[in-house]
Amino acid sequence: MDHGGSLGRARALFPFAPEPFVDLSTGINPHSYPFFQLPATALTRLPEAARLAELTGIAAAAYDAPSAAYVVAAPGTQILLPRVAAMVKPGRAAVLGPTYAEHARAAKLAGHGVAEVADFDALADFDLAIVVNPNNPDGRVVPRGRLLDLAGRLNAKGGLLVVDEAFMDVGPRAESLAGDAGQGGVVVLRSFGKFFGLAGVRLGFALTDTATAARLTGDFGPWAVSGPALEYGIAALADHGWQEAMRERLAGEAARLDALLSRFSVPVAGGTPLFRFIDFAGAPGLFRALGESGVLLRHFTERPTVLRAGLPACQDEWLRLETALAGWAHSRHDQAEEARS
Template structure:
């Protein structure tokens, strides 16, 4: 087993949230002379959002009705392939679910398959677990709480459903819990999703609404688990966990199968286009999902700075200086700006 880092290696201030991309304020600080508007490719959020529509006034003026929350749970269960609506807990974004779900596991050894989204390790620490980040999937079997992002952020690594189910069974036999973050599974290999297996227990699946539907500011996410666990989570949240506008958008968008199918095709084509554009300018894509592309090469820092000075922001990683992640441009103008910036990036100082 290769341990990347443990709690003993990390000072207390790291328990604070770190930058995750998507901050135009930070971009302006780093590149104050860059032309605006910025082309923000630092997130994996779909630049082609679900069509906006007017929500009923009552979604803003009244407390959300339980019947509407029940309808969302039913539609989400169908969209994600969960056994039933009773296996779905809605929440104001996946982020807020992390410490609550990790609190379901007995306090002990939490292992995160890394490198990955940093908030998982931070949330597990906040909950009271002793956290180790590991690069070996097999090491997760020794955990009390095992955490896998699937597809992984930022490199797109995919763990098979078979391997994950075997791990969940092993952990459950010891009273452990497997949490699988499927935030990007809407754009990934959905046959590898564990959403349909959550009733077996010892397993929780997290699903993000905002990334694939391009509505991150709406703050909507779901925990899928066995009925008893979902009931416990719902009790912890209390009434009105999901806002009225989020209910309306979730119900309509998750039921819109045609839009989802067309969008998967569109972002797949655009990911291939981005790969080709990067390759023509000497940058090899080494992984990712249709919503973001992963690059690992020695000149990553130079590319980040060169594009940043042109008002194009990628996601870089302080602990992995050779790694970049790039989301999809959202318009013809953004594609043109990216191509122009790439054309001269190696000549930048």
């Protein structure tokens, strides 16, 4: 399954494209948290339980969870998906879509029959409901009040609401359910690598009631989070100054990307400050033209008019994107002229 970010797949699709690719196919921050010298013990010793406790305490404060007892640290949220789905006995699961495809796959692995629904209210009829908030790839946000109401209805019948807040670091934080994780019937997932630009660290969190958190932590056993991941998580989640400055920077760059796309008549229909959502009839041609120029967007086979564009990492990448867009627009103009003649 293609999730973007695969340069091997990009080379297979566009074997004659100039390299290096400008990879805009992910929603990962291109401006990573600063690298620093790890203590040797992060690599030479097994991770200490006290260091994990420090991380979960800092994560609880960063995400507004009641305390560390409500936080589960894991080697990425991806590994949490089937484990969280298995918190509910096999039944009927629904994913509010279209969205990130791994949630449906994980629910199936946990034994559920899975449906994708477009109507939020329909989620209450299922045993397991999954909402990505803000949504990937269109940036849709479901208000916190509606989510809390759904969680209460599901909890009353032994069901579970899973809210994937992978992009909430750059979303409307007032709509986050992280602070409500203790009420029962809710699991909130938070990704570390996307906002901090450190996807390879493989670190993520589940925020939930203390009993569920203890069960998930016990399932992982000791040393689930690597020493380097602990060090980066502790440093980055506690660095509030960097976080606020980065949110402001990303908002500015998202506006810059919107303006650039608009210059070439590419409509932006939504997104978050980490990615922009494009939906128009010319999407297949744009994806192909930019790919052949070495600029990779995220396309969706099942939704051919949809593209997602991440942020360029530097001025050279901005210039390459602008040049590729200009080439596509010129070619499109020439094709229109030929059709008229």
